[in-house]
Structure formats: C-alpha cells, structure tokens
Amino acid sequence: MTTAIRSEFDQGIALTPHPDEPGRYDGELGAGWQIGGGVNGGLLLAVAGHALSLAHTARPESAGHTDPVSISGYYLSAATPGPVTVRTDVVRTGRKLSTGTAALSQDGVERLRVLATHGDLAAHDGEVRTTAAPPQLPPPDQCVGVEHAPKELIAQAALLERFDMRLDPASIGWALGQPSGSGRIQGWFRLADGREPDPLLLLLVADALPPVTFDLGMPGWAPTVELTVHLRAKPAPGWLRVVHATRNLAGGYFEEDAEVWDETGRLVAQSRQLARVPR
C-alpha cells in the first residue's frame, strides 16, 4: 500500500491517464486543499502542470521535459472538492522546451485554462548573475505559525493544515487588526508532512500565503484572474522563503508578485498574478 506513505501533496496532484482518450488525465481534488470556498489556485496550477509533465514525458521526443519552466493559468470558475479532468494538448515540441495547453474541468465546467512550457531545470546552465536578495526573516522559531491565525481564517482555509508556514511577525499586523499598509507578506514555508520541495510544489507555494490585500486592511478572499509562474531552478530540500507583495491596487484589481527562495539562497520561482480586490 504505497498510498499510505505518499505525501498529501502527491496525493493532491495524483493523476491517472484515461485509457481511451490520449492526453486526458483524471484526478480528485481533495477537501484538504480548500480555501475561502474553493480549491486553492496554486494546487490547481500544480495539477495542470503535472498533467502536462506526464503528457510531455510520455512522448519520446520530449521525454526529458518534466519540469514547468513557465506556466500561465487563467481562472474561469471556482473549483470544488471532487473528481477533476485535465485535457492536455501538445502545441510544440522543441529540443530543450515543449509547450502545451491544459484544460481543467469538473462535471463539464471548465475551472482553469493553462498554457505552459516545460523543460529540464537540471539541464539549465549554472551561471547565476542576480541582483535580487532573499528576504530578511527572523528564524522560523521566531516567526508566527498557523496555530496563531484567527479561527475564522482557519475555518475557511483547510489547506493551512497541510502547511508548516511561519510568517514574519512584521508582516502579520493584519491578524491583530493593524495591517501595515505596505502590501507585503513574507515568511517560511514547508509542507507539514515533510515532503521536500520540487518544481510542482513551487506552483502551489506561489499562491500559498494569505492575499497581500490583508496587509492593506482588506480582509476577504481575492479571486485570481491570471497567475504566471517562472521556475528558475530546482529547489534544494528544506525550508522555502516566500515573499508576496503588491504595488498597484487600482480599478478593482491588484497584482501580487511572489518570490520563492530555497534553503541555499537561490531564487527558485518568480510569479505574478492579477487578482480582483476583495469586496
């Protein structure tokens, strides 16, 4: 019974190829990944990214193209726990990169459309010339765990139980009714069951922290219109450092930029989403 030891995240993104329909993969969205009445958008992106990884690696000409390198998701309707179907279509296969689309639906209603390019992150060259610096955070044991979150928040966010998330005390004033107004939330992240990070997990992490609008004094969930994640390196085992920030809330929308850094201090993912301001 290997499922007994499989991690919650691997169960969450598990897919079975459909025997009669090439490119189709079936899965089950678990109730444990809900937030604010829907299934978390990062988990949905990881499911779609996983389906495309399976589709590319099933073909000899793109067998090594396992990792999402860039993935864009457009959110069409709220996903709910239960069966999910992902239909993939390979658009182009190149030597280093392959591009495909994925349509994630439930009961015939499309939830998410994805366009993505996969490749082999381990084969990227080793040069790093970056001016970006990891966020300065107190050590995890001096940050604030989910157990301190307001009960109303946890009640709406079953997925928080899957996370060992420690937020920087400087960016959680909102939980005490004193949002900083700077539009920035940062902290440490790992999965509660110890499952180590990999590129698919980074897709979840890019949408895992509370919306930055909390830090602007706007409680409530912020529906994602679009989320693009660039995967820049395979993450090392251990803690991830995550920063979410916004600069431009305007016209009923805001952008949320995320950076994910691994334990070696490497910037492993950069993402941006466009979301609606909570009502």
Added chain:
Amino acid sequence: MTTAIRSEFDQGIALTPHPDEPGRYDGELGAGWQIGGGVNGGLLLAVAGHALSLAHTARPESAGHTDPVSISGYYLSAATPGPVTVRTDVVRTGRKLSTGTAALSQDGVERLRVLATHGDLAAHDGEVRTTAAPPQLPPPDQCVGVEHAPKELIAQAALLERFDMRLDPASIGWALGQPSGSGRIQGWFRLADGREPDPLLLLLVADALPPVTFDLGMPGWAPTVELTVHLRAKPAPGWLRVVHATRNLAGGYFEEDAEVWDETGRLVAQSRQLARVPR
C-alpha cells in the same frame, strides 16, 4: 482611401475575418516591425490581442469586452514579414470578462500561442491605491533619441523607425560600451506618426525597449519564451514612460519586468517576460 491616413500601428495589426472559418482572422506582418531577424514579439502580441478583441466583440454576450486585461503569449518560432493567420477560440464568456485563446501562424507553422482575458477597461472602478511611482526621467528633449543609436543596432531593428523613443541618458551606457550593470533601461515612448496610445499599443510597448541584458553588457537579441501583460487602465494621450528591469539572470534565462506609465502619471500596464540570455 482611408488606409492612406491609417497609422502604421493600425496597419500593422489590421485583420480581416475569414469569410468561411468563424474565429479566423488574416493579416500581414509588415517588414517595418522587424527586429533582430524576426518580427517584434510585442507587435505579435498586439495582433493576437486584436484578434481576440474582434472575436469577443462579434458576440452579443461579450460585445463590450474590447480590451485585453491580461494576456499571456508563448513564443514558439520566429515570425517573418508576410501573411499571418490568427485562429481564435472563446473559452469562457462572463459578465465582465471573457477568456479566449489565439494561435498565430504563418504557412501552417505556429509562431505564438496566446491565452487572454478581455474586458472593458473604461468600466473598471476608479479607485487607485498604489505605492508604485513613475520613473524619474529628464524631459524628452534631454533624453537620447534613436537617431543616436549605433548603426549596427538600427540596421537590425527596422521597428525603431516607427518609434519616437527617448532613452534616459543614465541607462544607455551600453551604447557607448559602458553598460551600467544595473539591468535597467528606461525612457519616453510614443509612435513616430503621432498615433495616440490605447490598450493594444501597450502590448507593443511592453516589448519595445532594447533588452535589459544590453545594460548587463550582453549585446545580442534575447528570444522571449513567455510574455504576460496586465492592462491596468486606458492610457491618456501623449507620452508614455517605460521602465524595463531585470533582477535575476540565471541558468541561461532572465526575467524582464516592464512598467508603462501614461502622461497623467497612471501606471497603465505591467508586464513580465521570461527570455533566454543572448548567446
């Protein structure tokens, strides 16, 4: 003969609905939009965004969804001057936003796949709470026009003749063999023929400045893997201010973030692309 007075940009993105194939639009990529041996990626994105705008506005249920709100392009092969076909598919029509895909091809070879959400930017609410500030630039007449660009650059970039672009003297050290190393290029932008900005033009502008890698001492063209533009407001007439910047060149790729500000000081577009480091 209205074409005689139509702007170069409107000619560049002009499309004709195919009489027998719903959702198909045909156009012509002009030689005047070439750069580094291909047609500029921002122009291609504007062609695809225009096709989706036509597709949405042709349907009564999405008639007002004229403007791209978020658009993601995945670049598959280099486009060349000549006929182009755009096949659109509407994925979902909502009350405020409609989502669709566009495949741009030449002679049966796909150049660009696009996933985008359109809406009506004029209908967005008026609230602006932004911490972003426009770039500080010397006035246009104290910036450096294209006429001062190295001849080798202009020879490879016919599209520069379409632009009235004035770069900040502080960010053109690379043109004199002294790149600043900061990974930032900024300046003023308008079309040479005086055509005023609109949302489709902003898609071009997001990819109009020289690659930021020039400022890192890496000449050569940087092929775009993926480019997403968020349109945040309709631009006012007049000059645009544009900033391109990168923070993380690593593993053979870099991100290029762009901001476009209009003459009223409003942040009208934010974009990010993932591109390959020039060889």
